[in-house]
Structure formats: structure tokens, C-alpha cells
Amino acid sequence: MFLLSQKPSIADHYLAELRDVDIQKDRMKFRRNIERVGELLAYEISKTLTYRTVSVKTPLGDAPSRSLLQPVVLATILRAGLPLHQGFLNVFDQADNAFIGAYRGHNIGSDEEFQVEMDYITSPDLTGKTLILIDPMLATGSSLEKTYHALLRFGIPAQTHIAAVIGCPEGVNYLQKRIPQCRLWLGAIDQKLNEQFYIVPGLGDAGDLSYGPK
Numbered sequence: 001m002f003l004l005s006q007k008p009s010i011a012d013h014y015l016a017e018l019r020d021v022d023i024q025k026d027r028m029k030f031r032r033n034i035e036r037v038g039e040l041l042a043y044e045i046s047k048t049l050t051y052r053t054v055s056v057k058t059p060l061g062d063a064p065s066r067s068l069l070q071p072v073v074l075a076t077i078l079r080a081g082l083p084l085h086q087g088f089l090n091v092f093d094q095a096d097n098a099f100i101g102a103y104r105g106h107n108i109g110s111d112e113e114f115q116v117e118m119d120y121i122t123s124p125d126l127t128g129k130t131l132i133l134i135d136p137m138l139a140t141g142s143s144l145e146k147t148y149h150a151l152l153r154f155g156i157p158a159q160t161h162i163a164a165v166i167g168c169p170e171g172v173n174y175l176q177k178r179i180p181q182c183r184l185w186l187g188a189i190d191q192k193l194n195e196q197f198y199i200v201p202g203l204g205d206a207g208d209l210s211y212g213p214k
């Protein structure tokens, strides 16, 4: 698992602003900070990808360069994933894209449990591609796990990365147990989940903070 906050960097500044109840009132800033964390995570992931050597013609000669070998597919869980998706797309600007409509609904008969509802999924062929699954909050991990398995009907990727801004031990353990083949990339890892399955201290509801209450 990779953790942006493991070493002090500008990522800490973005994360602090994302968590701050006063700064959160500015939705544009909130979305932009999520996007910026996405750009940083995408850059970190890019360091692990495979490149082929190419020669690029400059006005003065030929420059030995590198170009991505495997196509990247960015797969994002709506709604809260959208600003994070944009950050990844700023970096992997030629990526193909998949979108999944998933949200935490309530189970019948219990106020304290939920099941992930999924009602929209679209994806290019994933066979042999580098898949990056994007969602800012890794809480229980159910949304990401369900999404990963649903996406496999579009083909088996060569490798899968999961990127989130804030995670928690419960969600990390869940994904490492259920889908150990996926590599995890997080901005920060927080203390725990509360009784409503929100990350504490976390930042609140990333979807609502980006786009308003629903």
C-alpha cells in the first residue's frame, strides 16, 4: 500500500484544507483539492508503470524518450469520484474511461447497515489494460470491491490500482483480503469508522461536499 502522507509534502496541505469544516464551505476549492490529490496519486502510480523506449524528433535532433506501454483505463465511482477522476485524467490525459453509478443505500430492516446499490456501469474493454479504480473515500470497502468485480465482465486487466484520498483500517483490511491482486494508493489513512460507517476524523461526505446534499 502506498500512502501520500507518509512523507511530508504539499499533499498534507491539500488534505488539511479538504478536512477543514470552514474551508469545505467553498465547494469549488473542495473539488479542486480532491483533483490535486488525484494528480499527485496519478503521478506516483505512473512511476510503477511500464514504458517503451521511443525516439522523438526535436528541431535539433533525436531525443531518446519513453512512452506508456499499456493503455490506462480510469474507472470512477459516481458521484464523489468525479473530481478525483479529473485529477487522474489531467495526468493520464489519453486514458479511456469507465463510470459506475454506485451509492450506499440502506438495508431493509436495519438502520445501521447498508448495501451498495449499483445502477449504472459503462466501460471500454479492460483486457490487458492498466485499470485504475477511483473513489475518494475507502470506508468499508464495499463500493470498491463490488465495482471491481462488476468491471471484470469487461475483461481481465493486466493490473489494477485502487486510488482513494482517505481510507481507514477497516476498508484497507477488507480490500486486502477480498481483492489482494489490486494495489492500494491512498492520500491518508485515518483512525476508524463510526457507527454510520463514516471515516473518523475523515472529512464528512465527499459527494455532498462536492455537489450538495442528496
Ligand SMILES: O=P(O)(O)OC[C@H]1O[C@H](OP(=O)(O)OP(=O)(O)O)[C@H](O)[C@@H]1O
Residues within 6 Å of the ligand: 077, 078, 079, 080, 081, 102, 103, 104, 105, 116, 135, 136, 137, 138, 139, 140, 141, 142, 143, 144, 171, 197, 205, 206, 207, 208
Ligand atoms: O467504502 P464504502 O463503505 O463502500 O463507502 C465509500 C463510498 O461512499 C461514498 O459514496 P456515497 O454512497 O456517499 O455516494 P455519493 O458519491 O453519491 O455521495 C464514497 O464516495 C464511496 O463511493
Ligand SMILES: O=c1cc[nH]c(=O)[nH]1
Residues within 6 Å of the ligand: 080, 137, 139, 197, 198, 199, 200, 202, 203, 204, 205, 206, 207
Ligand atoms: O467517511 C465517508 C464514508 C463514506 N463516504 C464518504 O463520503 N465519507
Ligand SMILES: [Mg+2]
Residues within 6 Å of the ligand: 080, 205, 206, 207, 208
Ligand atoms: Mg456520499
